[in-house]
Amino acid sequence: MVKKNACIFISGKGSNLKNLINRSRDYSFPISIKLVVSNKKKALGVLHAKKNFIPYLIINTKSQNFENYLLQDLKKRNISIICLAGYMKILSKKFLRNFGKKVINIHPSLLPKFKGLNTFSKILKHKEKKTGCTVHFVDEKLDNGKIISQRFFFIDPSDNEETLRQKTQKLEYSVFPESIIKIFQNY
Known part of the structure; x- marks a missing residue:
C-alpha cells in the first residue's frame, strides 16, 4: 500500500496525535505522518513528534508570512492531507484555497x-x-464542512x-x- 503523506496540526497535549502515530505504524493504515505543526511552543504534543522522530514546526500565527512558509513546506513534503487534532486556530480561506487538498478536523x-x-x-x-x-472536512466556515463520521x-x-x-x-x-x-x- 502506498501511504499518503499527512501533517497533523496541534495546540495542546497531542493525545489524538499520539493515537494517529501509533495507528500509522500499521501497514494497512493509509497515512504516514511526515510533519507535525503546532501554534504553541510549549504544546506537550510536540514531544510525541520528537519521540517518534517526526519533523515538527512551531509556527507564529502572528507573523504575516507564516501561511506562505507553511504552504511551501507542505508542498515540499508532498502532504496530501492535514488532520486538525486539537488545533485551536482557524485556518484562513486563503490557506485552505492554496493548500487545495484534504483538510479534516475532529470536533x-x-x-x-x-x-x-x-x-x-x-x-x-x-x-x-x-x-x-464529529470528524468533518474543513471549509471556510467554523466547524461547518461535510461530516465524515x-x-x-x-x-x-x-x-x-x-x-x-x-x-x-x-x-x-x-x-x-x-x-x-x-x-x-x-x-
Whole structure:
C-alpha cells in the first residue's frame, strides 16, 4: 500500500496525535505522518513528534508570512492531507484555497450542535441527553464542512465537563483513524 503523506496540526497535549502515530505504524493504515505543526511552543504534543522522530514546526500565527512558509513546506513534503487534532486556530480561506487538498478536523460534539469553543460547558448547559464527536472536512466556515463520521454516547446525570472530555476523547481515538481510512477508501 502506498501511504499518503499527512501533517497533523496541534495546540495542546497531542493525545489524538499520539493515537494517529501509533495507528500509522500499521501497514494497512493509509497515512504516514511526515510533519507535525503546532501554534504553541510549549504544546506537550510536540514531544510525541520528537519521540517518534517526526519533523515538527512551531509556527507564529502572528507573523504575516507564516501561511506562505507553511504552504511551501507542505508542498515540499508532498502532504496530501492535514488532520486538525486539537488545533485551536482557524485556518484562513486563503490557506485552505492554496493548500487545495484534504483538510479534516475532529470536533468534540455532534455537529452541527455546539460549534467553536467551550463545547462541554455548552452541552451541560443545554441539558443534552447524548453527545460525542464529529470528524468533518474543513471549509471556510467554523466547524461547518461535510461530516465524515460521528460517534455518540449517552450522558450520565453525574457527568461534568471533565468526564465528558474523557468519554469524548475515548471515542475520538477510534473515530478519527476510521474516518481517515474511510476518506482514502471512498475519495
